Amino acid sequence: MREVVGVTAGKIWKTLGEKGEANIAMLPKLLKEKSELVYQGLGWLAHENKIMYFKKADKNFVKLTNPELEIFKTVH
Numbered sequence: 001m002r003e004v005v006g007v008t009a010g011k012i013w014k015t016l017g018e019k020g021e022a023n024i025a026m027l028p029k030l031l032k033e034k035s036e037l038v039y040q041g042l043g044w045l046a047h048e049n050k051i052m053y054f055k056k057a058d059k060n061f062v063k064l065t066n067p068e069l070e071i072f073k074t075v076h
Helices: 002-019 024-031 035-047 066-075
Strands: 051-056 059-064
Touching: 002 024, 002 035, 002 051, 002 059, 002 066, 024 035, 024 059, 035 051, 059 066
Parallel strands: none
Antiparallel strands: 051 059
């Protein structure tokens, strides 16, 4: 299970790098993954300080931290 969560975290990281930000509620549909896996992946990334959460129009969003965004730009 840990490996599956890690793969999902990688998909989230890549998606956020490409899109800039995402509505948390829409991430499972966007990634075509189960909600529980997406939320576990978000927790993994948050624990590693790779993402930051914020509100916009009373909705919860997430994006890569600035250092992670720089890393994304160098590998893609």
